Amino acid sequence: MDLVLIQLLNGVQYGLLIFLAASGLTLVFGIMGVINLSHGSFYMLGAYGALTLTQFTGDIFLSLALGVPLAFVFGFIIEWLFIRHLYDRDHLQQVLLTFALILIFNEAQKILWGSYPHSVPVPGYLQGGIKISQFLSYPYYRVAVAAFCVALALAMMFVIQKTRIGRIIRAGESNREMVEALGIDSRLLFRFVFASGAALAATAGIVAAPLESVYPGIGEPVLIISFVVVVIGGIGSIKGAFVGAILIGVADALGKVYFPAFSSSVVYALMAAVLIARPGGLFGRAA
Amino acid sequence: MSTLAILAENINTHYGRSHILRGVSFRVAPGETVSLLGRNGMGKTTLLRTLAGLVRPSSGRVQLNGNDVTLSRASVRSRAGLAIVPEGRGIFPNLTVAENLTFASRTNSKGERPWPLERVYALFPRLSERKHHWGNELSGGEQQMLSIGRALMTSPSIVLLDEATEGLAPKLRDEIWSTVKQITESGIAAIIVDKNLNDLLALADRNTIMAKGEIVFDGSSAALRADEALIHRHLGV
Numbered sequence: 001m002d003l004v005l006i007q008l009l010n011g012v013q014y015g016l017l018i019f020l021a022a023s024g025l026t027l028v029f030g031i032m033g034v035i036n037l038s039h040g041s042f043y044m045l046g047a048y049g050a051l052t053l054t055q056f057t058g059d060i061f062l063s064l065a066l067g068v069p070l071a072f073v074f075g076f077i078i079e080w081l082f083i084r085h086l087y088d089r090d091h092l093q094q095v096l097l098t099f100a101l102i103l104i105f106n107e108a109q110k111i112l113w114g115s116y117p118h119s120v121p122v123p124g125y126l127q128g129g130i131k132i133s134q135f136l137s138y139p140y141y142r143v144a145v146a147a148f149c150v151a152l153a154l155a156m157m158f159v160i161q162k163t164r165i166g167r168i169i170r171a172g173e174s175n176r177e178m179v180e181a182l183g184i185d186s187r188l189l190f191r192f193v194f195a196s197g198a199a200l201a202a203t204a205g206i207v208a209a210p211l212e213s214v215y216p217g218i219g220e221p222v223l224i225i226s227f228v229v230v231v232i233g234g235i236g237s238i239k240g241a242f243v244g245a246i247l248i249g250v251a252d253a254l255g256k257v258y259f260p261a262f263s264s265s266v267v268y269a270l271m272a273a274v275l276i277a278r279p280g281g282l283f284g285r286a287a
Numbered sequence: 288m289s290t291l292a293i294l295a296e297n298i299n300t301h302y303g304r305s306h307i308l309r310g311v312s313f314r315v316a317p318g319e320t321v322s323l324l325g326r327n328g329m330g331k332t333t334l335l336r337t338l339a340g341l342v343r344p345s346s347g348r349v350q351l352n353g354n355d356v357t358l359s360r361a362s363v364r365s366r367a368g369l370a371i372v373p374e375g376r377g378i379f380p381n382l383t384v385a386e387n388l389t390f391a392s393r394t395n396s397k398g399e400r401p402w403p404l405e406r407v408y409a410l411f412p413r414l415s416e417r418k419h420h421w422g423n424e425l426s427g428g429e430q431q432m433l434s435i436g437r438a439l440m441t442s443p444s445i446v447l448l449d450e451a452t453e454g455l456a457p458k459l460r461d462e463i464w465s466t467v468k469q470i471t472e473s474g475i476a477a478i479i480v481d482k483n484l485n486d487l488l489a490l491a492d493r494n495t496i497m498a499k500g501e502i503v504f505d506g507s508s509a510a511l512r513a514d515e516a517l518i519h520r521h522l523g524v
Contacts, residue, residue, distance in 0.1 A: 167386050167390060180362050181362075182391035183393065185360065
């Protein structure tokens with residue numbers, strides 16, 4: 001029973017982390033219509049950025065405060081340099097260019113940080129854990145990450161539902177041309193959305209760094225699982241990304257307990273089931 | 288001579304290899320209502336989209352209130368006073384009526400807001416009743432009202448209406464035309480594309496007929512009514 005409880009908590013926490021990455025991906029895909037394969041690279045750069053920044057700051061949360069604005073600016077520059085040339089092109093060209101970005105980022109990572117795994121320390125004040133039973137406890141850092149992710153998710157939903165920029169983002173998801181025709185510069189909107197997506201993926205990478213080792217290619221599994229979340233939740237839906245990520249996290253964790261031989265297939269089975277029942281995703285428009 | 292609301296000179300627009308607009312020159316004075324007539328596929332919507340900046344012409348020049356906007360994006364033209372009510376209405380389905388209306392609310396070049404939310408609600412009381420409904424929960428007529436109301440809230444000097452009464456029942460159509468008349472009487476210039484010839488002839492100060500991407504007639508409603516052969520040839524009535 002303890003194992004199931006721990007796995008359930010891990011699943012929810014993993015899902016919350018994946019939500020951060022998937023929410024950026026769903027915004028970029030839903031509003032800009034761009035399939036961004038390099039999204040996982042921003043997660044990787046976030047994790048490696050956390051490694052370097054924490055060597056200077058000594059605290060992962062200070063690294064987060066510095067790393068997120070840097071990731072936003074980096075995303076802004078990448079959009080201006082590369083992504084903006086993709087809007088009027090088909091998905092194949094988007095895939096080719098963003099795949100090329102993965103290769104470039106991976107090489108840059110090897111040059112800057114090498115091919116060996118690294119670890120990022122958990123801050124001293126978050127060492128230890130909450131006692132769940134006589135033999136098990138749940139790490140404070142994981143609780144802190146989950147709380148941070150929930151707070152960020154609530155903040156994002158508030159921004160999307162209640163603010164002017166949120167209205168513009170929602171409108172852009174349904175009719176980009178009309179947004180432009182009503183006086184909103186869609187170039188700036190797209191640049192902002194892409195940079196936000198990059199910052200969200202990097203945020204996930206930064207807070208995840210102390211949870212696992214930081215290693216080459218760390219972003220690729222995140223990219224794949226983020227696409228699964230986007231498909232389950234519905235393209236462009238932040239709420240869908242949240243629900244989809246939690247479902248995936250829990251399914252993955254419980255799959256490891258109950259179906260260890262097929263655990264890696266459980267999330268894809270879940271995706272297939274959702275696609276059969278609701279082809280547009282749980283919160284997406286009908287396909 | 289006062290500055291024109293819209294001046295387009297020798298516009299050529301292509302979609303891929305298709306040459307849609309062929310040397311179109313077109314002008315609208317401030318406060319003038321111009322109908323744009325012609326059979327389907329003659330270039331009316333393309334002309335509106337070119338004027339709005341949603342399609343870039345291959346050659347030619349567009350001026351808006353005396354300023355050259357040929358190379359300007361649609362968003363710049365919108366902020367300079369041009370509003371479009373597009374074919375299909377362009378409602379944001381995932382925004383409420385109130386959010387759709389206030390989405391691009393802004394003042395005009397004089398810093399005035401001639402069409403505040405209350406005035407739009409007074410013009411379309413049904414929108415006020417449904418202000419918390421989502422865009423996709425509205426009927427076709429209500430969506431049309433919303434699209435027009437949203438355009439007005441940008442404080443435009445000229446409105447382009449593309450098939451504003453398409454698919455609407457006659458009573459609702461009359462309601463839309465009566466509203467459009469109120470709008471044009473408030474001093475906003477309008478270019479109107481629609482299939483209802485008689486309604487347009489009653490409303491417009493001037494009528495323009497397009498055929499195969501060119502303007503083949505430009506004149507008053509009386510002159511057009513008097514030329515039955517022209518109407519038969521280009522409008523198929």
